[in-house]
Amino acid sequence: MATLDIxxxxxxDPEGLALTLRSVSRQTWQGDKRIVVADDGSRPDIRKAIxxxxxxxxxxxxxxxxxxxxxxxxxxxxxxDSIESPYVAWLDAGDEWYSEKLSHQFDEVELAESAxxxxxxxxxxxxxxxxxxxxxxxxxxxxxxxxxxALLIGSSLRGYLWTVLGPADAFKNVGWFDERLPRLQDLDxxxxxxxxxxxxxxxxxxxxxxxxHKSDVGRNADEIRGCNAYxxxxxxxxxxxxxxxxxxxxxxxxxxxxxRFAQSNKSLLTTRRYFWxxxxxxxxxFLHHVWKNGLKA
Amino acid sequence: MKExxxxxxxxxxxxxxxxxxxxxxxxxxxxxxxxxxxGYRVTCLHFDTKDAPPFYPIxxxxxVINLYGKAKTRKQGRAxxxxxxxxxxVHAKNQAMWHEKNDFFLSQLRxxxxxxxxxxxxxxxxxxxxxxxLAAAGTEVKVVATNHNVPKEDYESPHRWxxxxxxxxxxxxxxxHAAAIHVLFPSFRDWFPAHLKDRVIAIPNYISPEFAQxxxxxxxxxxxxxGRLAEVKNYMQLARSWGTLANDxxxxxxxxYGTGPQRNELKDEIAKLGIGKSxxxxxxxxxxxxxYARSAIFCHPAHFEGFxxxxxxxxxxxxxxxxxxxxxxxxxxxxDGYNGLAVERHGSVDALxxxxxRLIEDQALREALGRNGPESVSEFTLDRYRANxxxxxxxxxxxxx
Numbered sequence: 196m197a198t199l200d201i202x203x204x205x206x207x208d209p210e211g212l213a214l215t216l217r218s219v220s221r222q223t224w225q226g227d228k229r230i231v232v233a234d235d236g237s238r239p240d241i242r243k244a245i246x247x248x249x250x251x252x253x254x255x256x257x258x259x260x261x262x263x264x265x266x267x268x269x270x271x272x273x274x275x276d277s278i279e280s281p282y283v284a285w286l287d288a289g290d291e292w293y294s295e296k297l298s299h300q301f302d303e304v305e306l307a308e309s310a311x312x313x314x315x316x317x318x319x320x321x322x323x324x325x326x327x328x329x330x331x332x333x334x335x336x337x338x339x340x341x342x343x344x345a346l347l348i349g350s351s352l353r354g355y356l357w358t359v360l361g362p363a364d365a366f367k368n369v370g371w372f373d374e375r376l377p378r379l380q381d382l383d384x385x386x387x388x389x390x391x392x393x394x395x396x397x398x399x400x401x402x403x404x405x406x407x408h409k410s411d412v413g414r415n416a417d418e419i420r421g422c423n424a425y426x427x428x429x430x431x432x433x434x435x436x437x438x439x440x441x442x443x444x445x446x447x448x449x450x451x452x453x454x455r456f457a458q459s460n461k462s463l464l465t466t467r468r469y470f471w472x473x474x475x476x477x478x479x480x481f482l483h484h485v486w487k488n489g490l491k492a
Numbered sequence: 493m494k495e496x497x498x499x500x501x502x503x504x505x506x507x508x509x510x511x512x513x514x515x516x517x518x519x520x521x522x523x524x525x526x527x528x529x530x531g532y533r534v535t536c537l538h539f540d541t542k543d544a545p546p547f548y549p550i551x552x553x554x555x556v557i558n559l560y561g562k563a564k565t566r567k568q569g570r571a572x573x574x575x576x577x578x579x580x581x582v583h584a585k586n587q588a589m590w591h592e593k594n595d596f597f598l599s600q601l602r603x604x605x606x607x608x609x610x611x612x613x614x615x616x617x618x619x620x621x622x623x624x625x626l627a628a629a630g631t632e633v634k635v636v637a638t639n640h641n642v643p644k645e646d647y648e649s650p651h652r653w654x655x656x657x658x659x660x661x662x663x664x665x666x667x668x669h670a671a672a673i674h675v676l677f678p679s680f681r682d683w684f685p686a687h688l689k690d691r692v693i694a695i696p697n698y699i700s701p702e703f704a705q706x707x708x709x710x711x712x713x714x715x716x717x718x719g720r721l722a723e724v725k726n727y728m729q730l731a732r733s734w735g736t737l738a739n740d741x742x743x744x745x746x747x748x749y750g751t752g753p754q755r756n757e758l759k760d761e762i763a764k765l766g767i768g769k770s771x772x773x774x775x776x777x778x779x780x781x782x783x784y785a786r787s788a789i790f791c792h793p794a795h796f797e798g799f800x801x802x803x804x805x806x807x808x809x810x811x812x813x814x815x816x817x818x819x820x821x822x823x824x825x826x827x828d829g830y831n832g833l834a835v836e837r838h839g840s841v842d843a844l845x846x847x848x849x850r851l852i853e854d855q856a857l858r859e860a861l862g863r864n865g866p867e868s869v870s871e872f873t874l875d876r877y878r879a880n881x882x883x884x885x886x887x888x889x890x891x892x893x
Contacts, residue, residue, distance in 0.1 A: 262493055272496040315552045368552045370533065371496040390555045392545075428607045432600050436561035 197229035197255065199282045199297070200363070202274035204267060206235040209244050211289030211408075219286070220254055224297035229280055230256045232288075233273045236264035268372040268380040271356075275371065278363050285356035289408055292357075296320060296404035300360040303398040315368060315393040317361035319352075320404035327410040334407075338397045343389050344437060346382065347430070347445060352395070354382035358405055365393060373429075378414075379422045386430055411459030416469065420453035447477035451484070455492035466492065499533040500889060503610040503633075505601065507619040509536070510544030510558070514720075515801060516640050519697065520616050521548035526878050528553045532885070537604060539597045559600035567595045583658075590658040594623055601627035611889045612671070614638060618646050618653050618663050625666040634671035634888055636693075641798035642820045643675060643683040671888050676799040677824045693884055697799040698877040699808045699869060707785045707810045707862075713744040715848060716787035716811065718780060718802035719794070721752030721773070726793040728754070728761055733793075733845035735765035741852055742770070746791070749774045749783065784809035788858055789851050790832075793844055797821030804872055807831055807865035812858050814847040825872075831864040 201219060205212050212232065219230060234245055242260060249256040259273055274285075282304070286292065300318040307316055319338065323331040336358060337351040345352035369388050372380045389395070398404070427434060427445070434442050454469035470490070474481040504527075506520050520536070527534045534554040536546075541560055550556055564572075571588035574580055580588075605613065605628055614636045615624035621637035628635045645652055647664050654660075667673060667684075673692045675681060681692040715734075719725045727748055734746050748758075755773065762771050777783065784790075790806035792815040800822035803813045807825065813832035815822045828834035833851065835843035851858050 265493070269496070273494070276494065276496070364552070370553075371498060374496070387555065390557050392550070392552055392556060431603045431607050432557065432559055435563065435600055435603060436559070438561065438563035 197227040197280045199226055199228050199284060199360075200278050200280040201228055201230045202271075202277070202283060202285050203230065203232045203288055204235060204270040204274060205232050205237065205245070205288040206264065206267075206270075207237045207241055208288050209241050209248075212245065213248070214291060215286055215288050216248070216252065216254065216256075218291035218293075220252075221294045222292065222297045223294050224301055226297075226301065228255065230254050231259065231274055231277050232256060233259045233270045233277070234261065235266070235270040236261045266374065266377050268374045268376055271372040271380065271384075272374070275366060278367065281363055282360060283363050283366050284360040287357050290357050291406045291408075293402075293404050293406065295400075295402075297360065299398040299400050299404060303396060304360070304362075307396065312394075315362070315365040315388070315391060317359040317365060317388065317393065317395050318398055319355075319358045319395050320398055321401065322355070322358055322405040322407055323403045324407050324409055327408060327412075331406065333403050335401075336395075336397060338395050342395055343386070343433060346385050346389065347434060347437070349382065349448075354379075354385035355407065356381045356384070357407070359395070369393070375425060376422050378419050379426055383426055383429070386433070390433075411456050413460065414456050416453040416457035416460070416462065416465050419456050420449060420469070423449040423452065443477050444480065447473050447480050450476055451481075451492055458492045499531055500612075500885070501533045501535065501608070501610040502527055502885065503535045503537055503604065503608070503613040505537045505613055505615040505620045505624045506617070507538065507597075507623075508540050509538035509546050509556075510540040510542055511547055513547040516617055517546070518548050519640065521546055521550050523614070523881065524554050525549075525551045526874075526881065527885075530878060530882050535608070535610065537601070539600070557604075559597060559604070561596065561600075563596070565595045565599050567591050571595070586656050586658045590654075590656055590662070593654070593656075598623050598627055602631070605631040605633040609633065612636065612885055614674075616640070621670075622659065622662050622666050625669045626662075629669055635669070636672045636674055636884065636888065637667060637670045638674040639680070639798070640676065642796050643680050645796060647683075672884060674884075676821065679824065680820075693880075695877065695880040695884070696872055697801055697804075698872050698874045699801070699805055701874055703781050703784065703805055703808055711788040711858075712786045713741075713852075714783075714787040715744065715746045715789045715791050715852075716783055716806070717746065717748040717750075717791050717793075718783075718805075719748075719750045719792070721748070721750055721754040721758055723754060724795050725750075725752075725754075726795055727758055729793045729844060730791055731758060731761050731765060731767065731771060733842050733848060734771055735767055736842060736845045737849055737852070738767045738770050740849075744852060745770050745772060747772045747774050747783070747787075749777045749780065751776050780805070781809070784811055787811050789814060789848065791815070791844070791848065792819070792822060792826075794819050794822065800826075803832075804869045807869045808872075810862040810865045812851060812861035812865065814844065814851065816844070825868055827868065829861075831861050831868045833861075 245258055249258045303318045319336045321335050324334045325331045346354055369391055373383050376383055450469050450473035454466050457465035504524055524534050524536050528551040536554055536556045537559055539559045571591035574588035575585050612634050613624055615621045616638050617640055624635050639646055675692055675694050676696050678694040684692055762768055784806055790811040790813045792803045798821050803822050806813055813826045815826050816837040817834035818837055826832045826834055833847040835847040
């Protein structure tokens with residue numbers, strides 16, 4: 196049995212997957228790794244290419260194929276179900292780890308286990324945020340705060356699975372990914388982890404350990420807004436805990452995020468619609484945004 | 493292709509949980525763990541002003557959500573104002589006080605039931621029952637209201653729970669909305685009005701499997717008591733009774749394990765009676781199995797109990813029990829002359845001292861009563877407790893509204 200399962204969902208992005216696997220092969224951590232790629236019904240030629248990659252790779256790669264495209268949360272559940280090793284890390288096809296990532300995270304695992312932490316934990320990491328065609332920007336995951344509130348805000352602690360590594364049970368005990376969330380299912384999973392008594396920890400290094408290649412292009416603004424609305428209702432009692440003004444700001448941010456997606460995809464009418472909804476939700480926050488940034492969402 | 497289905501979702505509701513080490517909190521955490529082990533998805537909902545973790549462990553497979561928030565609802569704001577107005581009636585002020593205390597908890601539970609839609613909610617004790625039953629009204633969520641004490645005390649006593657008369661009235665009224673009303677013994681059903689009786693389900697507590705230790709062949713000359721040092725446990729009477737016996741039995745000792753608000757008062761009484769050497773307050777103790785195993789007599793002088801867990805544990809460990817015959821929740825299983833002595837509370841003589849004297853002086857009687865102990869509490873097992881809850885949940889969740 197390997198020490199670590201690296202779980203990678205994939206759909207029609209062989210170049211992205213190759214980039215991701217290269218970053219795994221460059222890891223300085225020398226422990227035994229098992230990579231599981233769950234392909235979510237990609238085109239037949241791409242499936243064949245993945246099989247060939249797995250066969251010829253020096254890494255130990257298990258590939259699972261969904262017969263048809265079932266969406267990201269279903270595919271994450273396939274991966275969750277495939278866990279065999281005592282530790283688990285996630286990585287999305289198209290994103291990369293820097294070579295020291297696993298090494299620093301396992302140092303933290305060792306500390307947590309020698310301190311008999313006793314609570315479920317995940318180790319996250321700082322990362323570089325790279326807009327496609329743009330410059331990289333370091334993003335810090337702040338874990339020394341009210342983690343639930345921080346996740347609901349989604350600014351100083353974000354629910355990105357490809358940043359985390361932890362004991363297998365700390366993932367399995369959270370339950371299945373919510374298949375009603377084609378997007379943001381990982382944020383939902385983070386929130387549920389915290390209400391299962393889980394705690395997110397940081398390694399002792401400040402440098403970024405992953406890189407997130409970010410693009411809004413082709414992403415549906417209505418879908419992201421729909422998922423945010425669903426998430427808001429699902430975790431309504433958690434939002435309620437922090438008061439009305441907190442909730443209003445969160446709802447405003449959801450409208451602005453949908454406006455950003457619409458703007459990135461040059462959908463003028465949709466952008467206007469979400470701007471109008473953002474204004475109605477929180478007029479002062481919207482006017483402040485326009486004062487500072489103009490009409491760039 | 494494989495499907496990933498979530499298990500049936502059960503919400504467990506209690507008012508306060510964080511850091512609390514009482515019997516009800518223990519039952520709450522153990523029920524959560526039992527339901528998780530039985531394959532349910534469990535969410536533990538509580539309402540604590542501070543975010544302290546539960547004292548008893550809860551499985552990491554269960555969600556734990558503190559519904560408390562510093563925000564106030566509009567109704568709470570109005571209620572605070574009403575209480576300050578000079579010309580408002582006492583009833584209106586009581587009503588306002590109730591809303592100030594409960595409305596955020598109520599609105600949170602209502603939101604939870606509306607959006608999370610658990611298959612069933614199980615609320616623990618009246619402070620959570622009232623709010624959970626009100627919150628579920630208008631949603632499809634069924635609620636089991638559980639009671640961990642004698643219903644007459646829980647629902648009628650002005651000294652138990654919130655002394656606000658509005659709360660006492662609501663406590664009873666809202667039971668009409670319960671899918672089931674849990675009590676600890678079948679006879680507790682008698683207190684409920686006729687239209688609720690068919691919804692009352694008796695599920696007694698269980699004796700933890702940890703008490704599997706074999707009793708010592710040679711018992712020490714120890715009279716054991718285990719419980720919270722609180723007025724309801726009536727340990728002051730035990731001290732006074734022992735005060736009349738201590739000189740006659742200098743090689744015997746009384747030891748009480750437990751902590752509570754009456755500790756200082758008890759210490760003063762022990763000093764006043766001059767029995768400090770033979771009457772020991774042992775504080776909190778985890779390994780009670782060893783104490784039951786070595787003790788010759790167990791004394792439980794409580795006024796009333798929901799389920800007298802410590803006397804049941806003592807009987808399981810073959811220790812004869814001395815208690816009052818009218819103590820509900822203990823008289824269900826302590827039978828005079830069979831597994832202990834059930835003495836009369838009211839009378840000119842100190843019957844508790846009489847019962848203790850009789851057992852101290854008669855080793856053969858102690859042994860005979862002790863031998864019947866395990867059989868007399870053999871129905872209170874974890875397996876039966878689990879099966880009772882799983883059956884109740886299955887019945888209620890498979891039944892249409």
